[in-house]
Amino acid sequence: MTSLETRIPPPLVAIVCAGLMSLVAQWITAPVLSLPASLRGLLIAALLCVAGFFALSAALRFKRSATTIDPRKPDTTHALVTEGVYRWTRNPMYLGMALVLAAWGVYLLSVWSLLGVVVFVTYLNRFQIGPEERALRALFGAEFDTYCATVRRWI
Numbered sequence: 001m002t003s004l005e006t007r008i009p010p011p012l013v014a015i016v017c018a019g020l021m022s023l024v025a026q027w028i029t030a031p032v033l034s035l036p037a038s039l040r041g042l043l044i045a046a047l048l049c050v051a052g053f054f055a056l057s058a059a060l061r062f063k064r065s066a067t068t069i070d071p072r073k074p075d076t077t078h079a080l081v082t083e084g085v086y087r088w089t090r091n092p093m094y095l096g097m098a099l100v101l102a103a104w105g106v107y108l109l110s111v112w113s114l115l116g117v118v119v120f121v122t123y124l125n126r127f128q129i130g131p132e133e134r135a136l137r138a139l140f141g142a143e144f145d146t147y148c149a150t151v152r153r154w155i
Contacts, residue, residue, distance in 0.1 A: 005131040006072050013123055014097040018104050021116035025108035033109045040106060047103035055096030057085040071128060074135035082147050089155045090148070094124050098154075121154070129153065 035043070058081075062069045065079040071093075085092040098117055105114040136144045 004127045006074065006128060008127070010071055010094055010097060010124060010128055013128075014101060014120060017101055017116040017120040017123075020119070021101065021105055021108060021110075021113040024115070025110035025113040028110065028112045031111045033106065033111055035106070035109070040109075044103045044106050047099050047106065051096040051099035051103065053096075054085055054089070054092040054099070058092035058096070060084075061086060071132065074132040075139070077136060077139060080136065080140045080143055080147065082151070087151065090151050090153050091124075091129060094129070095154055125153075 033040075059069060061081050061084045065081050067078040067081065068076045070076070089095050098120055101117045101120055102114065105117060133144075133148070
């Protein structure tokens with residue numbers, strides 16, 4: 001399965017998961033999330049705001065560090081970014097995508113559709129983050145190991 005490693009861009013994986021979540025919400029009607037409309041809207045807005053914060057802050061940090069944002073080529077990284085949101089999570093862009101998927105699951109009102117977030121995280125851990133971390137360890141050695149020891153992969 002190494003042929004899948006870093007091949008599929010994570011935003012595309014998120015889109016596929018969102019589509020699968022929609023199908024699950026249509027096919028499996030129970031159990032349904034029972035939230036008042038105002039609370040549902042507030043929860044969706046909060047998830048999207050936090051997602052946007054993490055994703056945009058991370059992208060800006062990469063730009064400031066003049067390193068690649070392309071997740072398909074982790075070996076072309078020029079700098080180990082550990083400031084800003086990278087103090088709280090090693091994968092803020094992926095966390096942002098997962099939160100958008102969670103917001104989508106709340107919008108769909110389907111408990112089962114929230115499994116799409118689990119599928120997304122599981123896929124990324126295996127086929128994206130693992131290979132990225134191997135490449136970063138090869139590039140930055142002990143500095144990356146120290147970073148991993150102090151900052152969690154997700155949150």
